[in-house]
Amino acid sequence: MKKILVVCGNGLGSSFMVEMNVKSILKELNIEAEVDHTDLTTSKSENADYYLGSTEIVENLEDGKRNVIKLNNLMDKNELRTALEANLKGE
Amino acid sequence: MLKDLIHEETIQFASHATDWKEAIKTAAKPLLTNEQITPAYVDAMIRSVEELGPYVVIAPGIAIPHARPEAGVNEVGMSLLRLDEAVPFSEKEKHQVKLLIVLAAADQETHLEALAQLSELLSEEENLATIYGATNKEEIINLVTKYSN
Incomplete structure (x- = not known):
């Protein structure tokens, strides 16, 4: 099972809000994945198949190896659905 | 529940703010007055934006x-x-x-229920229209109450 890590600055606010939306969308799409949330600093030492969050935050994680999913609007479920579909189709 | 946190005393309207720091300070005032947070927390919120950028803007127009x-x-x-x-x-x-x-989260857990409800509320365009168009606190309280279960 793939692991998706939702990342925000402090790991307390937006990452949790997004985690909930990720879970509900994955359910709709019938995709199974492990979803967790954390802060930017912790995320750097955590292994995940996908790192998802607002562009400003997760671009700090881009190192050419990590799969980073950047979101423009964290509250936009349509943007999130499109991003998840594009990355996790077939899982 | 969301309505226990966002209520008459913690809702404010203002015409404008000089800059984003001022906006954060104004927004935090009710929590400071109720001593739910300390002045250091306000400074920390500002520093967090200075260090990490405007990531607290979770959707266009909303921080x-x-x-x-x-x-x-x-x-x-x-x-x-x-x-x-x-x-x-x-x-x-x-x-x-x-x-x-x-x-203002006191730990990793207690705020999550209210945050989940807030997230639901903010996900609907029409709710944002209600908030932006509200002429009194009652309209926002009604909306918050609707999402508090």
């Missing part, structure tokens, strides 16, 4: 300033500030903020 519990949270809380005139958190269009919801 949820927050910092870590240990920065100075006495009791879990939220406060809402609606501005008539947007204040820039950066030069980008999506960072022009009209709605601020200060989040």
Whole structure:
């Protein structure tokens, strides 16, 4: 099972809000994945198949190896659905 | 529940703010007055944006300033500030903020139920229209109550 890590600055606010939306969308799409949330600093030492969050935050994680999913609007479920579909189709 | 946090005392309206720092300070005032947070927490929220950028702008026009519990949270809380005139958190269009919801989490868990409800509320366009168009606190309280179960 793939692991998706939702990342925000402090790991307390937006990452949790997004985690909930990720879970509900994955359910709709019938995709199974492990979803967790954390802060930017912790995320750097955590292994995940996908790192998802607002562009400003997760671009700090881009190192050419990590799969980073950047979101423009964290509250936009349509943007999130499109991003998840594009990355996790077939899982 | 969301309505226990966002209520008569923690909702504010203002015409404008001089800059984003001022907006955060104004938005946090009710929590400071109720001693749910300390002045250090307000500084930490500002520093967090300075260090990490305008990431607290979670959707176009909406910011949820927050910092870590240990920065100075006495009791879990939220406060809402609606501005008539947007204040820039950066030069980008999506960072022009009209709605601020200060989040004070006392630990990793207790605020999550209310945050989940807030997230649901903010996900609906029509709710945002209600908030932006509200002429009194009652309209926002009604909306918050609807999402508090």
